[in-house]
Amino acid sequence: MTVSSTDLRTAMGHFATGVTVVTALDGERPQGITVNALASVSLEPPLIMIALDRKRFIVPTIDASGRYAVNILTEDQQWLSDCFAGANVSPNRDAFCGAPWHPGVTGLPILEGAIASLECVVEDVLPVGDHRLYVARVEACADGDDAAPPLLYHRRRYLRIERATTARLAGKPESPAG
Numbered sequence: 001m002t003v004s005s006t007d008l009r010t011a012m013g014h015f016a017t018g019v020t021v022v023t024a025l026d027g028e029r030p031q032g033i034t035v036n037a038l039a040s041v042s043l044e045p046p047l048i049m050i051a052l053d054r055k056r057f058i059v060p061t062i063d064a065s066g067r068y069a070v071n072i073l074t075e076d077q078q079w080l081s082d083c084f085a086g087a088n089v090s091p092n093r094d095a096f097c098g099a100p101w102h103p104g105v106t107g108l109p110i111l112e113g114a115i116a117s118l119e120c121v122v123e124d125v126l127p128v129g130d131h132r133l134y135v136a137r138v139e140a141c142a143d144g145d146d147a148a149p150p151l152l153y154h155r156r157r158y159l160r161i162e163r164a165t166t167a168r169l170a171g172k173p174e175s176p177a178g
């Protein structure tokens with residue numbers, strides 16, 4: 001039995017995620033792409049992973065530079081998600097969406113207003129199916145505005161948090177790290 005890409009997208013669409021913009025440097029030029037395929041992989045050493053379609057425009061830049069940053073978006077940054085996903089807007093993705101940014105501690109582009117950012121060095125690239133998995137060591141991370149609600153993605157639409165409640169995990173101590 002084969003599962004079509006549509007069936008897989010529909011099923012996986014029920015798995016709600018946050019939304020990030022992954023940034024990299026092409027020489028001195030910042031580039032960015034919207035990504036929700038992000039996973040935390042290891043705490044010691046600190047490793048995360050992103051999955052990119054091998055045809056994404058930013059793949060050659062990340063392959064050449066061996067570095068990327070993950071910027072976790074707030075609800076107010078939905079326009080950045082659209083633009084960095086290649087929406088027909090002005091300024092467009094070729095112009096870094098006109099997004100305000102600053103160099104992080106490793107020099108990677110960090111978007112102003114991101115809830116959190118992680119600056120990474122690629123440790124392993126795994127070509128898998130039509131995607132490439134980039135396992136990377138986190139060299140620096142920064143917390144922005146804790147109170148800002150994250151932009152969420154669910155069933156191919158943005159999901160906004162209204163009247164949200166949170167609940168403790170059974171048997172786990174509360175920790176600021178979350």
Ligand SMILES: Cc1cc2nc3c(=O)[nH]c(=O)nc-3n(C[C@H](O)[C@H](O)[C@H](O)COP(=O)(O)O)c2cc1C
Pocket residue numbers: 019033034035036037038051052053055056057058081084085086153
């Ligand atoms: C919310 C959201 C999440 C996305 N997550 C990913 C992802 O994890 N990996 C990926 O390769 N593309 C992802 N995309 C798609 C790319 O951002 C977008 O299709 C791509 O930038 C199109 O440009 P390109 O194919 O010219 O590079 C996502 C798009 C959106 C809107």
